[in-house]
Amino acid sequence: MIDMKSLLEYQEIDAEFTEFDKKLKNTETRRQMNQRKRVYKAAHDRLSQLEQSGRVKGDRISDLEKQYASLTEDMEDLEKDISYYSECSDEELDADEIKQMVVDAERIYESIVSVKKSISQLKAEFSEDAKNMKALLLKLKTSRAEFEELKVQYEKEVALGDEDVKSFEKRLKDAEKKLPAEIVSEYKRIKTLKPNPVALFKDSRCSGCNMQLPSNTAASISASDKPYFCENCGRILVLPQE
Ligand SMILES: [Zn+2]
Numbered sequence: 709m710i711d712m713k714s715l716l717e718y719q720e721i722d723a724e725f726t727e728f729d730k731k732l733k734n735t736e737t738r739r740q741m742n743q744r745k746r747v748y749k750a751a752h753d754r755l756s757q758l759e760q761s762g763r764v765k766g767d768r769i770s771d772l773e774k775q776y777a778s779l780t781e782d783m784e785d786l787e788k789d790i791s792y793y794s795e796c797s798d799e800e801l802d803a804d805e806i807k808q809m810v811v812d813a814e815r816i817y818e819s820i821v822s823v824k825k826s827i828s829q830l831k832a833e834f835s836e837d838a839k840n841m842k843a844l845l846l847k848l849k850t851s852r853a854e855f856e857e858l859k860v861q862y863e864k865e866v867a868l869g870d871e872d873v874k875s876f877e878k879r880l881k882d883a884e885k886k887l888p889a890e891i892v893s894e895y896k897r898i899k900t901l902k903p904n905p906v907a908l909f910k911d912s913r914c915s916g917c918n919m920q921l922p923s924n925t926a927a928s929i930s931a932s933d934k935p936y937f938c939e940n941c942g943r944i945l946v947l948p949q950e
Pocket residue numbers: 907914915916917918919938939940941942943
């Protein structure tokens with residue numbers, strides 16, 4: 709038969725230890741560390757985004773600059789044609805060709821204006837991004853430095869609990885020694901799934917999940933030399949101790 713008293717004691721110490729550990733570790737300093745971590749991550753993500761879009765913008769600018777150069781060349785060719793025509797006598801002029809030249813000149817001019825506008829827009833964005841990236845780099849540096857500083861402080865805070873932690877560990881180990889290894893390993897397995905792996909069978913219910921269980925459960929628990937699990941929540945059931 710299972711030593712239910714020792715099992716309950718073990719869980720009590722474990723719960724006390726867990727609570728102590730939680731209080732020891734969930735400090736304001738830790739909250740601040742997490743906050744710096746979030747700031748760092750957000751800045752890092754934004755920076756990666758800007759780097760990527762910066763590469764795309766850089767490529768786009770060099771494409772547009774090539775377009776601009778080729779349009780300027782077209783315009784120069786057209787200007788040469790126009791100056792050639794201006795030297796022609798009236799009889800040699802062809803009205804349709806002149807009309808076409810005017811249309812071409814307008815089209816090229818409009819393209820040049822539009823490409824130039826796009827380039828300067830992109831360059832403005834590019835320099836705005838560069839400014840933002842500089843600020844983000846600073847934020848990365850600051851949040852990291854602050855995090856490291858808080859970490860040192862946090863480690864000191866946690867170290868203050870060292871003695872108590874050791875004493876809890878010893879109590880837990882001693883309590884563990886009183887139990888069969890099989891029970892301890894079941895206990896630890898259930899604990900990864902839910903808190904307080906050991907529950908009382910009381911008033912026909914499991915104290916862990918509050919489910920009503922068959923009336924012969926108490927007898928089955930008493931008779932079993934293996935852990936008896938609640939059929940609903942899977943906790944180890946024990947009977948209330950005197
Ligand atoms: Zn249960």
